Amino acid sequence: MMLRPPHPLLTQPDRIVIQNLSDDIHKVQLSHASSVSKEDYGQDDSSLDADTVRVLAHDKYVIAQLNNLNDATTEDFQPTVFTGWDDKDIPESINKCLVRPYTRWARSVVRRPTDVVFLSHIIIYLTTSVPSAIYLFYAFSWPHAIFHWIMQGFYSGSFTLMLHNHIHNNGVLSRKFSWFDKAWPYVLEPLMGHTWDSYYYHHVKHHHVENNGPGDLSSTIRYQRDDLLHFLFYVGRFIAFIWIELPIYFLRKNKKSLAIRTLISELSSYLFIYGMARYNIRATTFVLIIPLIQMRIGMMVGNWGQHALVDEVEPDSDFRSSITLIDVPSNRHCFNDGYHTSHHLNPRRHWRDHPVAFMKAKSQYSTQKALVFHNIDYIMMTVTLLKKDYMHLASCLVPIGEQIGMTQEEIAEMLRTKTRRFSEEEIMRKFGKVG
Numbered sequence: 342m343m344l345r346p347p348h349p350l351l352t353q354p355d356r357i358v359i360q361n362l363s364d365d366i367h368k369v370q371l372s373h374a375s376s377v378s379k380e381d382y383g384q385d386d387s388s389l390d391a392d393t394v395r396v397l398a399h400d401k402y403v404i405a406q407l408n409n410l411n412d413a414t415t416e417d418f419q420p421t422v423f424t425g426w427d428d429k430d431i432p433e434s435i436n437k438c439l440v441r442p443y444t445r446w447a448r449s450v451v452r453r454p455t456d457v458v459f460l461s462h463i464i465i466y467l468t469t470s471v472p473s474a475i476y477l478f479y480a481f482s483w484p485h486a487i488f489h490w491i492m493q494g495f496y497s498g499s500f501t502l503m504l505h506n507h508i509h510n511n512g513v514l515s516r517k518f519s520w521f522d523k524a525w526p527y528v529l530e531p532l533m534g535h536t537w538d539s540y541y542y543h544h545v546k547h548h549h550v551e552n553n554g555p556g557d558l559s560s561t562i563r564y565q566r567d568d569l570l571h572f573l574f575y576v577g578r579f580i581a582f583i584w585i586e587l588p589i590y591f592l593r594k595n596k597k598s599l600a601i602r603t604l605i606s607e608l609s610s611y612l613f614i615y616g617m618a619r620y621n622i623r624a625t626t627f628v629l630i631i632p633l634i635q636m637r638i639g640m641m642v643g644n645w646g647q648h649a650l651v652d653e654v655e656p657d658s659d660f661r662s663s664i665t666l667i668d669v670p671s672n673r674h675c676f677n678d679g680y681h682t683s684h685h686l687n688p689r690r691h692w693r694d695h696p697v698a699f700m701k702a703k704s705q706y707s708t709q710k711a712l713v714f715h716n717i718d719y720i721m722m723t724v725t726l727l728k729k730d731y732m733h734l735a736s737c738l739v740p741i742g743e744q745i746g747m748t749q750e751e752i753a754e755m756l757r758t759k760t761r762r763f764s765e766e767e768i769m770r771k772f773g774k775v776g
Contacts, residue, residue: 342741344359344362344363344366345715345716345736345737346717347359347360347667347715347716348668348669348715350463350669350673351668351669351672351673352427352672353410353419353427354407354410354674354693354696354697355667355668355673355696356582357403357406358403358407358699358700359667359669359715361399361400361403361700362713362739362741363739364399365741365745366740369514369745369746370745373486375411384702384772391660392610398705400700400756401743402699403701404697404701407696407700408697410693411694412457413454413455413698418454420444420448420455420456420457420458421455421456421457421458421693422440422443422444422447422457422458422461423458423461424458424499424673424676425673425674428440431440435565442773443457446458447460447461447633449515450514450515450518451513451514451641452510452513452514452515452516452517452692453691454624455666455691455693456513456693458676459506459513459514459648460514460618462500462503463503463525463529465496466496466500466529466532466533467525467528467529468495469492470492470493470529470533471528471529471532473485473488473489473492474489474518474532474624474628476697476764477489477624477627477628478617478620478621478624478628481621481623481624485628486623486627488631489627489628490627490631492681493533493534493632494635495633496533497533497534497627497635497636498639498670498674498675499674499675499676500533501533501535501540501636501675502531502604502675502676502678502691503676504526504530504533504535504540505540505544505676506677506691506692506708507522507526508540508541508544508545508669509545509688509689509750510689511692511728517658524616526542529630529677530592531610531613531614531632531633532628532629532632533632533694534632534633534634534635534636534637534639535605535633535636536610536611536633537606537610538603538606538624539587539606539607539610540604541602542587542599542602542606543558543559543583543587543734545688546591546596546599547587547590547591549685549688551609551658552649552659552662552685553648553662553663554772555768555772556590557581558579558587558590559579559641560648560657561575561644561645561648561649561651562651562762562763562768563762563763563768564762565760565761565762566649566650566651566726566759566760566761566762567726567727567729567760568727569727569755571643571672571762572723572727575641575645576637576638576641576642579637579640579641580634580637580638580641584604584608584611585604585608587603588600588601588603588604588607591603612732613629614629614630614633616641617629618630623646624733639656639720642719642720642721642723643720643723646718646719646721646722646723646726647663647664647681647719647744648662648663648721649723649759650664650712650724650756650759650760651758651759651760651763652710653758653761654761656763656771656772657771657772658681658709659682659686660686660705660706660709660710660711661684661709661710661711662685662761663682663684663685663700663714663726664681664682664687664711664714664722665677665679665680665682665683665694665706665711665712665713665714666678666680666681666713666714666715666717666718666719666722667679667680667713667714667715667739668716668717668718669718670718670720671718671719677693677695677696678719679718679719680696680698680699681697682706682711683695683698683699683702686698686702687755703741705758706741706742707741707742707743710743710744711741712738712759713738713739713741714734714737714738714739715737715739716737717734722734726760731753731754731756731757732749732753734753734756735752735753735756736749736751738752738756740752
């Protein structure tokens with residue numbers, strides 16, 4: 342099975358990783374053809390050991406290459422300044438006069454020299470989203486409201502994954518700007534569809550504790566994961582009840598402080614929205630209510646795509662209950678969110694370290710039968726599953742390990758087995774608990 346051509350807008354680390362995986366496929370296919378030929382002619386296969394050595398040496402070179410991109414002491418170091426453009430895409434005159442001076446200053450503000458992009462996004466949001474929202478309350482107009490809604494929808498993915506890095510690592514800016522680092526989420530979260538601190542409580546204190554297991558309120562294992570009605574029930578339950586189910590979960594875990602803080606966070610956010618609605622219902626609808634509904638739907642669509650393909654044998658394995666995507670929306674615009682398995686293996690791993698961490702653990706990914714895809718994002722993963730288009734999913738799979746020898750039809754059938762709903766008896770047997 343040959344890979345489809347990679348997307349031209351992949352990040353440089355993604356291009357390096359996908360090329361390495363493509364080389365692996367090609368080498369396995371050549372080795373297989375060579376071994377068949379040698380069997381026909383009665384020759385030994387001692388040369389295959391040399392091939393293995395060359396593969397390992399090539400992997401070490403790739404790992405060094407990826408490390409250098411993240412290491413500010415090397416000539417190959419490349420900070421991320423924007424999500425949409427790399428340094429090579431910007432005219433040299435603009436780079437020299439604007440981008441590089443800004444980058445030098447911004448590196449003194451952010452916590453890690455790679456992360457200039459976070460400051461870029463914070464500045465963009467504070468200078469566009471905030472003034473736009475304020476003006477809608479001052480002088481509402483339908484064209485402005487629709488424009489604001491579209492703008493916030495465009496921003497929401499990158500913002501959420503920047504916030505994702507913030508909550509996992511206690512901030513993204515230098516310690517001397519800690520006051521500002523703590524403040525900006527409270528200004529921007531409501532405008533992007535988040536209630537105050539709820540992402541932290543649900544994602545860090547809950548989801549990564551339960552890891553899509555039976556106690557996870559956003560777990561997918563009790564659902565038939567290619568069924569539209571099951572998906573709608575999954576999304577509907579989250580939107581309607583997460584505000585009370587999460588505090589109850591913390592109470593059951595004897596974490597009373599978290600339960601109280603979570604409930605206060607949710608209710609204070611809803612009270613704020615109610616108060617703003619009393620002042621101007623039309624502006625509140627576009628600035629706060631629609632983004633909240635869209636974000637909660639979007640997060641469940643994304644989580645479904647991240648955890649829809651769960652291994653029927655070892656559903657509690659991080660390698661087998663999540664996936665890896667090498668695609669543009671997830672990794673270029675959303676800070677390597679596609680490396681979801683890597684994230685579950687180490688939730689505090691820095692976003693720029695995911696590609697190199699994947700390469701270092703590539704043999705584990707292979708032996709653990711992990712799933713790697715390219716040219717598809719989490720939203721389209723969910724859509725494609727709900728369409729039951731397993732042949733398309735199979736065409737997006739990047740085969741590793743034993744998967745390399747499988748046909749597209751065999752891969753499609755294998756993927757189908759990963760979406761089956763688990764019964765309560767299976768959950769008890771596999772996880773030792775029912776939640």
